[in-house]
Amino acid sequence: MNVVTRFAPSPTGFLHIGGARTALFNWLFARHHGGQFLLRIEDTDRKRSTSEAMDAILAGLRWLELDWYGDEFYQSRGIERHKATAQELLRDGKAYLCYCTPEELTEMRETARKNGRSMRYDGRWRDRDPADAPKGVDPVVRLKTPLDGVTIVDDQVQGPVCVENTQLDDMILLRSDGTPTYMHSVVVDDHDMGVTHIIRGDDHLTNAARQTQLFSAFGWEVPTFAHIPLIHGPDGKKLSKRHGALGVEAYRDMGYLPDALRNYLLRLGWSHDDEELISTEQAVSWFDLDAVGQSPSRMDFAKLESVNSHYIQQEDSAKLVELTIRRIVESQAAPVTLEAQGRILSGLVGLRQRAKTINELAEAAMIYVNRPVFPLDNAKAARLLENDGGTLVLDSAKLLITIDDWSEETIEAAVRKLAESKSLGFGKVAQPLRAALTGSNASPSIFEVMKALGKNETIARLNAVP
């Protein structure tokens, strides 16, 4: 089966989470079937389209590693073609000129609503003699849609959806200024681009019926539709900014990995038995429309974090260090020395195990960037150095300075021996050391920290305790 999918965002805002999932599903579906995934920017609304939004969408897609086939299409470049096809329909008597004023339309809408009908435009110019055309009024071009019968959208996710044709009015193809509408442009473009599968949000389901009518008017084959349920906020209501209706770059800034976000989004509304952590390769081989759920799902940051932490465990060390350092530099607006970078890499095992996001990782890694400042801000840590805590730290320093083989094992053996010699529980020694070394009462293993810090820095930090 030849498969061509497309993602068609309008550049009026960033690439939000729902759009990202739509793009992912299209990408996956095309990959799975060995087809092509195309990108089309729907920029026909010049007033609302911005180049910033366009850049944000492209950057978001690239960050998510959802690459599209060939160059992206710009809908605005097809305007002449869209106009021409509408004229064809007009010539063939499948469309007509309508001279209704906006006021008339508003009135019609109100009447329709009052009478409990969904049909808005009453088709008053459908069969009217063009000679009746009022002077000085620019007409719109409307499609002559079927007056009776039903239009069936055989949706791959929702199943067959039947809409009575009496519910659908004659849609506008060309505005009175001659420019094509979205409904018209989409159909022409999808046909011209050879799109075989239209996978998009559920909010377009009712559009599918209208677009089907247009495809039929042209005598074109209707693509297969698949409307995926929308993502809602944690409360089941429409996704708001507070709930995560953010651009994907915001997710990057919150410290999520693209692989993790993709995995999370994939599982939101799609499943493969009990699989939770799914690699891209597996996703490509498993993904199909029949496993897409029919009900809307809710955004769950806790689950996203959990998935993200798994990907942080799996991420390549060098890459992880790079991301961590970049984040530190961004937030501290200060460089990280090569020495500190080496320490972070050395202590990465313990750091990554405790981090759910890159941001948490960057924060935890600060113990390798800055020395603790006394008196410590952390009250619990400060308390660990009170009484004989400070003495234990200095005793440890004296002992550790004699160690030549600076390995975790040797360091641990030495510290354990010290605790034993003083008849102290191991924790009694370890906690003050932790406070002296990291300025905190919680950190990775102190032996790992000492190893990563190196002997000189370790001794220096221990001796710095007042």
Next chain:
RNA sequence: GACCCCAUCGUCUAGUGGUUUAGGACACCGCCCUUUCAAGGCGGCAACACGGGUUCAAAUCCCGUUGGGGUCGCCA
């Protein structure tokens, strides 16, 4: 309001008429491990919206109710 879609633990979901005391994951709770915090291991809590049918048998099929969502622009 009209039309369309949806309905299994708090959340994401498995389940396609009997294999189900409804499974997994996240979250939550407890225990273990333990130098702290995590991670990990073990265990626990927790759902078929409701009402009618169909059938020997229904979470699974049908109808209705309720609830949620979407659409109703010369926006996309």
